Amino acid sequence: MATRPKKTSPKTADPKNFSAEQTLEYYREMMLIRRFEEKAGQLYGMGLIGGFCHLYIGQEAVVTGVQSAMVEGDSVITSYRDHGHMLACGMDAKGVMAELTGREGGYSKGKGGSMHMFSVERGFFGGHGIVGAQVPLGTGIAFAHKYNETGKISATYLGDGAVNQGQVYEAFNMAALWKLPALIIIENNQYGMGTAVGRASASTELFKRGQAYGIPGEQVDGMDVFKVFAAAQNAVDYIRSGKGPMILEMKTYRYRGHSMSDPAKYRSKEEVQKMRSEQDPIERLKEFILSAGHSDEAALKAIDKEIKAIVTEAADFAQTSPEPQPSELYTDVYV
Amino acid sequence: MSIDILMPALSPTMTEGTLAKWLVNEGDSVNSGDVIAEIETDKATMEVEAVDEGVVAKLLVAEGTENVAVNSVIAVLAEEGEDASSVSAGGSAPTPAVAQAAAAPAPAAAAPAAPAAAPVSAASQAEAEWDGPTKTLSVREALRDAMAEEMRANEQVFLMGEEVAEYNGAYKVSQGLLDEFGSKRVIDTPITEQGFTGIAVGAAFMGLRPIVEFMTFNFAMQAIDQIINSAAKTLYMSGGQIKSPIVFRGANGAASRVAAQHSQCYGAWYSHVPGLHVVSPYSAADAKGLLKSAIRSETPVVFLENELLYGDTGEVPDSDDWTVPIGKAKIVRSGSDVTITAFSIMVKKALAAADALAEQGISAEVIDLRSLRPLDTKTILASVRKTNRIVTCEEGWGQSGIGAEISARIMEQAFDYLDAPVTRVYGEDVPMPYAANLEQLALPQAEHIVEAAKAVCYK
Ligand SMILES: Cc1ncc(C[n+]2csc(CCOP(=O)(O)OP(=O)(O)O)c2C)c(N)n1
Numbered sequence: 076m077a078t079r080p081k082k083t084s085p086k087t088a089d090p091k092n093f094s095a096e097q098t099l100e101y102y103r104e105m106m107l108i109r110r111f112e113e114k115a116g117q118l119y120g121m122g123l124i125g126g127f128c129h130l131y132i133g134q135e136a137v138v139t140g141v142q143s144a145m146v147e148g149d150s151v152i153t154s155y156r157d158h159g160h161m162l163a164c165g166m167d168a169k170g171v172m173a174e175l176t177g178r179e180g181g182y183s184k185g186k187g188g189s190m191h192m193f194s195v196e197r198g199f200f201g202g203h204g205i206v207g208a209q210v211p212l213g214t215g216i217a218f219a220h221k222y223n224e225t226g227k228i229s230a231t232y233l234g235d236g237a238v239n240q241g242q243v244y245e246a247f248n249m250a251a252l253w254k255l256p257a258l259i260i261i262e263n264n265q266y267g268m269g270t271a272v273g274r275a276s277a278s279t280e281l282f283k284r285g286q287a288y289g290i291p292g293e294q295v296d297g298m299d300v301f302k303v304f305a306a307a308q309n310a311v312d313y314i315r316s317g318k319g320p321m322i323l324e325m326k327t328y329r330y331r332g333h334s335m336s337d338p339a340k341y342r343s344k345e346e347v348q349k350m351r352s353e354q355d356p357i358e359r360l361k362e363f364i365l366s367a368g369h370s371d372e373a374a375l376k377a378i379d380k381e382i383k384a385i386v387t388e389a390a391d392f393a394q395t396s397p398e399p400q401p402s403e404l405y406t407d408v409y410v
Numbered sequence: 411m412s413i414d415i416l417m418p419a420l421s422p423t424m425t426e427g428t429l430a431k432w433l434v435n436e437g438d439s440v441n442s443g444d445v446i447a448e449i450e451t452d453k454a455t456m457e458v459e460a461v462d463e464g465v466v467a468k469l470l471v472a473e474g475t476e477n478v479a480v481n482s483v484i485a486v487l488a489e490e491g492e493d494a495s496s497v498s499a500g501g502s503a504p505t506p507a508v509a510q511a512a513a514a515p516a517p518a519a520a521a522p523a524a525p526a527a528a529p530v531s532a533a534s535q536a537e538a539e540w541d542g543p544t545k546t547l548s549v550r551e552a553l554r555d556a557m558a559e560e561m562r563a564n565e566q567v568f569l570m571g572e573e574v575a576e577y578n579g580a581y582k583v584s585q586g587l588l589d590e591f592g593s594k595r596v597i598d599t600p601i602t603e604q605g606f607t608g609i610a611v612g613a614a615f616m617g618l619r620p621i622v623e624f625m626t627f628n629f630a631m632q633a634i635d636q637i638i639n640s641a642a643k644t645l646y647m648s649g650g651q652i653k654s655p656i657v658f659r660g661a662n663g664a665a666s667r668v669a670a671q672h673s674q675c676y677g678a679w680y681s682h683v684p685g686l687h688v689v690s691p692y693s694a695a696d697a698k699g700l701l702k703s704a705i706r707s708e709t710p711v712v713f714l715e716n717e718l719l720y721g722d723t724g725e726v727p728d729s730d731d732w733t734v735p736i737g738k739a740k741i742v743r744s745g746s747d748v749t750i751t752a753f754s755i756m757v758k759k760a761l762a763a764a765d766a767l768a769e770q771g772i773s774a775e776v777i778d779l780r781s782l783r784p785l786d787t788k789t790i791l792a793s794v795r796k797t798n799r800i801v802t803c804e805e806g807w808g809q810s811g812i813g814a815e816i817s818a819r820i821m822e823q824a825f826d827y828l829d830a831p832v833t834r835v836y837g838e839d840v841p842m843p844y845a846a847n848l849e850q851l852a853l854p855q856a857e858h859i860v861e862a863a864k865a866v867c868y869k
C-alpha cells in the first residue's frame with residue numbers, strides 16, 4: 076500500500092480546508108523524514124553507513140503531499156534518493172535504517188543498501204540506482220494495474236536530471252498510447268548532482284515534457300505540502316478516471332549535498348541559506364499550524380520528541396541488528 | 411545527558427581531515443541542521459551540521475587543526491536543561507558500542523575460500539525420454555505452440571514486442587496469436603527497446619509473466635541495462651522480495667548477409683550474469699520444451715533463437731505438458747574418441763562434422779548444450795572423462811566466450827583426464843563482413859570442427 080490510512084480530501088490547496096488532524100499528520104511525517112535523514116547523515120559520518128547515501132532533506136513536502144493522495148493498493152517507485160519515499164509509504168524506520176547500515180534487519184537483508192530497498196507489502200518497488208530506469212519500470216507497474224483491472228495507480232518519481240534520459244520519453248509515449256494509470260512526479264530540486272537544471276535542459280519547464288504525447292503537466296510549489304496534495308489529488312482523480320498518465324513538476328530544493336561526499340562548489344551558501352530560511356516546508360507548515368491554532372509549541376515539541384524516539388530506536392536497531400550471515404551471499408540470486 | 415559531536419567521515423575513504431573553522435562558539439544554542447563547522451579534506455571543504463539540539467558546551471579541537479581522525483570527539487553539546495559548564499567529553503551518547511562498530515566496519519562475512527554453493531539453480535534431471543505421439547513441426551511453429559499453450563494455461567502470460575501482433579512477428583513466430591488472444595495479450599510496441607523492456611520488467615515485478623520478443627537480439631543491446639540491472643538483480647537487491655518472471659526471446663547469432671550490426675551471438679554476454687538463465691535451443695522439440703519451461707520459470711530467462719533455424723523441422727512430443735528443464739545439456743550423438751560441444755545452429759555443424767569424422771574413423775560425441783546458464787558442467791565432464799578430448803564450438807567471438815568458460819571448468823575439474831589441449835572453434839575476431847565470401851570465412855564451419863577434432867586426436 077502506498078500510504079498510511081488517513082484521509083480528508085479537500086481539492087483545493089487552501090490550508091484552511093485541511094483538518095487539524097491532517098495538518099498535524101503532515102507535520103509528523105515531514106519531521107520524521109527530516110530527523111531520519113539527519114540521523115542517517117550522522118551515522119554516515121561515523122562510518123556506519125557506507126557507499127552512496129542521498130538525503131532528502133528539503134524535499135519532504137513532495138513525497139508527503141503526494142502520498143497522502145494515494146490509497147491502499149497504489150504502487151510507488153523512485154530513484155536512489157528514496158528514504159523519504161519509504162517512510163511516506165509507511166515502511167518501518169528501523170528496517171530502512173538497518174538497510175542503510177547493511178544489516179540483517181534491513182528491508183533487503185542488507186543486500187540492497189540505501190539505493191535499493193523494496194516493500195511489496197507497502198507497494199514500494201524501489202529504490203533504483205540507474206538514473207531514469209525507474210520510469211519504464213513504473214510505467215510497467217501501471218501496465219500491470221491496467222492489465223489486472225485493479226483500479227489502482229502507479230506513482231513514479233524522478234529527478235530533474237533523470238528527465239533527460241531517453242527511456243523516460245519511451246515510457247511517456249507508451250503510457251499515453253496505452254492510457255496507463257501512471258502518475259509521474261518530477262522532483263525538480265534544481266540540480267542533478269552539480270549541474271543546475273538550466274545547464275542540462277534546453278527547456279526548464281519540465282512539466283511540459285509530456286506535451287508531445289498529449290500528457291497534461293502541472294508545475295507545483297513543492298515546498299508547500301498543501302499545494303502538493305491538492306495537485307496530486309487532482310492528478311490522481313484524472314488518472315483513476317482512465318484518461319492516462321499525468322505529470323507533476325514539483326519545484327523543490329535539496330539542502331544537503333547530492334550524496335554525502337559532495338563538495339558543493341556549484342552553488343553558493345547564500346542560495347542554500349535563503350531557501351532554508353524562506354522556503355522550508357516544515358517551518359512553513361509549523362507557522363501555519365500555530366497561526367491557525369491547530370496546535371501550540373508545546374504540543375509540537377511533544378511530536379518532535381516522539382519522532383526523536385522513533386529515529387533513535389531506528390538508529391539503535393540499525394547498529395545492533397547483526398550483519399547478514401555469510402550464507403546470505405548466495406541466497407536470492409535465483410528463486 | 412551531553413552529546414559528543416564526532417569528526418564525521420564525508421566519504422567512504424576519508425580517515426582524517428582538517429577542522430578548518432568553527433561557526434559556533436561555546437555557549438551558543440544550536441538546532442538540528444545548523445551548520446556548526448567546516449572541515450576540509452584533500453578533495454573539498456564541507457560543512458558539518460548539528461544533528462541534535464542543545465547548547466555548545468565545549469569545542470575540543472581548535473580551528474585549523476589538521477589530521478583530525480574521523481570519529482574523534484570534536485565538541486560536546488549539552489542538552490536542554492543541562493548545565494553546559496559541567497559537561498565533560500566522552501561520558502555520553504553516542505555510546506561506546508557505536509564507536510566500536512564504527513571502528514570496525516569491515517564486513518564480518520568474509521568470503522568462503524571456495525564458492526562451493528554456486529547458486530545457479532539447475533534442474534536436477536533432464537527430461538525423460540518421450541515415447542508418446544509426436545508431431546513434425548518447424549522451430550517457428552514449435553515456439554508459437556509453446557507460447558500459445560502457456561498463454562491458454564495462464565492469463566498472466568502475455569507477449570509484447572515490435573510487430574508481434576498484427577504483422578504476426580517479423581519472422582512470423584507469433585503467427586495467429588493475436589487472433590486467438592486479442593490485443594490485450596499480444597501487444598505491438600513502438601520501436602523502443604529500452605522502454606518496452608523496462609515496462610515488461612515492471613509488469614513482471616507485479617507478478618505478470620511477460621514474454622518480450624526482440625526482433626533480433628542485436629537490438630536488445632538498447633535494453634541490456636533493463637535486462638541486467640533491473641530484471642536479473644532485483645531479486646537479490648530486494649532480499650528475495652521481488653521476482654521477475656519474464657522471458658526475453660528473439661533471433662540471435664549470425665543471420666545471412668546482414669553485416670556487422672545484425673549478426674552477432676550474445677550467448678556469452680548474458681551467460682556472464684548471475685540472476686539470469688540463458689538458453690539457446692537447436693531442435694524444434696527443445697525450442698518448444700525449453701520455451702515452456704522459460705515461461706513457467708520465476709527467473710528471468712534470456713531465450714536465444716536463430717533465424718536460420720526457424721524453418722528447420724523436427725519431431726516434437728505432442729503434449730501440452732511436455733517440457734525440457736533449463737540447465738540440462740543433451741548428448742545428441744554418442745561417441746568415444748572426442749567430445750564436441752555446441753549450441754543453437756552450431757549443433758547442426760557439429761553433427762555434420764561428426765558424420766565426416768566417422769568416415770575417417772573418428773567417433774565423436776556431440777553435446778547440445780541447450781542451456782548456457784546454468785551450464786551443464788556435469789554432462790560435459792562425464793563425456794570428457796570418457797573421450798579425454800574436447801572441441802568446443804560457438805559462432806560468437808572466442809575471447810571470454812562459452813568455449814573459454816568450458817575450457818576453464820575442464821582445467822579445474824578434469825585436467826588429469828585430458829589427452830590433448832581443450833580446443834575452441836569460434837567466429838573470427840572481426841565484425842561480421844557483408845561480402846558473401848568474407849562472411850563465409852568469418853563463421854566457424856563444419857570443416858573447422860573436423861580439423862580441430864582430428865588435431866586433438868593427433869590424426
Ligand atoms: C544512468 C546513470 N547515469 C549516471 C548516474 C550517476 N548519477 C547518479 S545521481 C545523478 C544525478 C541525478 O540527478 P536528478 O535526476 O536531478 O536527481 P537528484 O539526485 O537531484 O534527486 C547522476 C548523474 C547514474 N546513477 N545512472
Ligand SMILES: [Mg+2]
Nearest residue numbers: 234235266267
Ligand atoms: Mg535533481
